[in-house]
Amino acid sequence: MKLVVTGGAGFLGARLIGTLLSQGAAPGFPEFSSIVSADLAPCPVTDPRVRSVIGNIADKDFVESIVTPDVVAVYHLAAVVSGQAEADFDLGMAVNLDGTRTLLEACRRLPKPPRFVFASSLAVFGGKLPDLVPDDIAVMPQSSYGAQKAIGELLVNDFSRKGFVDGRVCRLPTIVVRPGKPNAAASSFASGIIREPLAGVESVCPVPAGTRLWISSPATVIANLIHAGSVEGARFEGHRTVNLPGLSVTVAEMLESLERVGGKEARARVGFREDDRVKNIVLSWPGDFDVSRGLSLGFRQDGDFDSVVRSHMGDHGL
Structure with missing residues (x-):
């Protein structure tokens, strides 16, 4: 059995893969023996259990080549970041929207619905908001990136409602402190x-x-992403989206x-x-957010x- 991590060559994806390999399957987490990293570059984690495949998640043939019947879980982290998606509308739509649906459609054809963890963003919000924002407030994104993530959230929730995937949407806080160099993200x-x-x-x-x-530290975000894959789907009670504590x-x-x-x-x-x-x-x-549901x-x-x-x-x- 295997996991697929899109964006596995990036900071978050590589750290997720390394942590999953070092700690093994947590209680409730699908058992796996290998991880496929799908990205535009090789995954920096060197381990015989990791296979790096290079390609674009908006490419249907590429996605179908990695989402095979032995996939038990997918972590969808690949995305064109906020500033870049705003500057290049077509690229953002191709990767953040079309790529997400392509991946979900490939999962839909699997013999058993896989766990599907989608990394969303605070960018789905906008407009007049209460001081403490709950999970279930209507989203009103003020950027193309936010709109693309919001549509992705709806798709994961609907594919879960239909029983095509066992989805969970994690709205990530801004991750601080990221190592490396600045990127095109507004944050x-x-x-x-x-x-x-x-x-x-x-x-x-x-x-x-x-x-x-x-904000949230990298270690806490990774722990929460892994936990998201461990929680039984029924505990989300029909609403698969959660604001991660920060x-x-x-x-x-x-x-x-x-x-x-x-x-x-x-x-x-x-x-x-x-x-x-x-x-x-x-x-x-x-x-600021009401995270009582996430903590529960x-x-x-x-x-x-x-x-x-x-x-x-x-x-x-x-």
Whole structure:
């Protein structure tokens, strides 16, 4: 039996694959003996149980070649990120929407409905929202990326209702601190204002200091994605979408943590220069959520942002 992870060469996908291999199947998680990483590049995890296949998830033939009858679960992480999807509408639609449906249709033809974990985003939200946003509020995305993710959520819920897949949609908080270099995501700065200063590099924040963000550490997001694959589908009670628990912090509060944990010199390396393109996208996202349902389902939450900064420093020997 095997798992398929789309986007397996990326930061999140590779870390998910590595964690699944190191800890094995958790209680309730489908038993598997191998993992297929599907991406535009090889998976960096070197393990005989991992097979990297290179291709585009919008390609029907490619998808059908990896979604074979022995697939017990799919983690759909591949996506064109927010800023890039906004700049290139056709690319975002091809990958984020057409690719998701192509993958679901391939799963629909399997002899047994697989667990299907879809990584969604806070970008599905927009417009006037309550202070604490629940799982079941109507979504009103303010970007092409958000619209594509919202449609993907509906597809996973409907394919689950029909019994084609055993789906669960995880709306991921902004992941902080991501290692590596900045990318085209509108939220990329949230890691950059911590990662770069701790590495001795200056960073520019494109949104106001009072901007409130919903964030989670990489380790907690990975643990929650794995948990999503372990939860029995009936526990979602017909609504397969859950806002993953996170921390509600302002940029100013993040920088206060940076100074407490990383020192004044690190904090001094962060400046502000507003970017309307990024700001307009980010300010449409909610900054706090009612996560009582997610916590009742067993999803976990980081303790505080200081611990998130410390974890990053520990992981990278800073």
